[in-house]
Amino acid sequence: MTAAQIYQRPFGELLRHWREHRRLSQLELSIQAEISTRHLSFLETGRARPSRDMVLHISEHLEIPLRERNHLLLSAGYAPAYTESPLDSPQMTAVCETIRRLLSAHEPYPAVVVDRGWNLVDANAAIGLIAEDVDPDLLTNVLRASLHPEGLAPRIVNLGEWRAHLLGRLRRQISLTGDAELGELYAELHGYPCDQPEPEIELPGPGDIMVPLRLKHSSGRELSFFSIVATFGTPLDITVAELAIESFYPADPGTADFLRDAVPDRTVS
Incomplete structure (x- = not known):
């Protein structure tokens, strides 16, 4: 999957992808991240829009690599949080x-x-x-x-x-x-x-x-x-x-x- 394809996917779809990739139920993730199962469900279905802090919070509990955290932020409408610096910079x-x-x-x-x-x-x-x-x-x-x-x-x-x-x-x-x-x-x-x-x-x-x-x-x-x-x-x-x-x-x-x-x-x- 190209970066462009990732950016075009809705935040909820990417969140569900990572939750399932980590083999967690909504209940298990909601307990780990200390958010309600209802709110998590709304985030995945697009009925609720996450704050920037919520995207980073959930990314941390899903142990998502920094590069993919930026993808999640972009899909939610926020600027990337993590730089990618050339080694010669x-x-x-x-x-x-x-x-x-x-x-x-x-x-x-x-x-x-x-x-x-x-x-x-x-x-x-x-x-x-x-x-x-x-x-x-x-x-x-x-x-x-x-x-x-x-x-x-x-x-x-x-x-x-x-x-x-x-x-x-x-x-x-x-x-x-x-x-x-x-x-x-x-x-x-x-x-x-x-x-x-x-x-x-x-x-x-x-x-x-x-x-x-x-x-x-x-x-x-x-x-x-x-x-x-x-x-x-x-x-x-x-x-x-x-x-x-x-x-x-x-x-x-x-x-x-x-x-x-x-x-x-x-x-x-």
């Missing part, structure tokens, strides 16, 4: 500097920054240890680079397991945001070939505590990583809210030693 200087410090401090371990669509925003130098020989065109999108047959996929030892993990994360993101473009990305990725079984449910094997990324390196060794995803905790700008920093850590001593040797000037505690 002056007000984003502090954010970009913070990201660069985090990326640099994480070396010699790899780290990337992605936007809502998993497009690569920034990365540290160590990511080259993972992404060696990957087509630069594929590297513009992290998920595409990971699962494409001309990307990392042929070097991922546990491709079926890692692919199922990434697609599961993407499904959960689609469920949260309702983003049609992410749905298209999911369909594309799901169509990529995979010659390994893909678990429907992630269950640990003996001694497993998380899903690792096991990767064949050109040196002939196998590198093993786990990752941590961080987001900004108090975003009031759409761009900031949609950024995610994924930091990779060695999952075994051999990988840690290899990374330290690859960037000898770094001291890792």
Whole structure:
């Protein structure tokens, strides 16, 4: 669905869409948001017009992303509340500097920054240890680079397991945001070939505590990583809210030693 189509939908229709998307009844939402079921029903049917504060209030209780909150405001006849600042704008200087410090401090371990669509925003130098020989065109999108047959996929030892993990994360993101473009990305990725079984449910094997990324390196060794995803905790700008920093850590001593040797000037505690 295009932005123009979203803006043309009445507020009540969008509100009902998000309530049903969150699998809430009118009664459940009215209790959570502390408004009457009657008033909520009137809002959904168009018999009542919401105030600006009411749109934001309900959006908060439905945990609607900032971008979609703006859509709701526009559909109700109000100006957007949340800005979307380019990363190269002056007000984003502090954010970009913070990201660069985090990326640099994480070396010699790899780290990337992605936007809502998993497009690569920034990365540290160590990511080259993972992404060696990957087509630069594929590297513009992290998920595409990971699962494409001309990307990392042929070097991922546990491709079926890692692919199922990434697609599961993407499904959960689609469920949260309702983003049609992410749905298209999911369909594309799901169509990529995979010659390994893909678990429907992630269950640990003996001694497993998380899903690792096991990767064949050109040196002939196998590198093993786990990752941590961080987001900004108090975003009031759409761009900031949609950024995610994924930091990779060695999952075994051999990988840690290899990374330290690859960037000898770094001291890792």
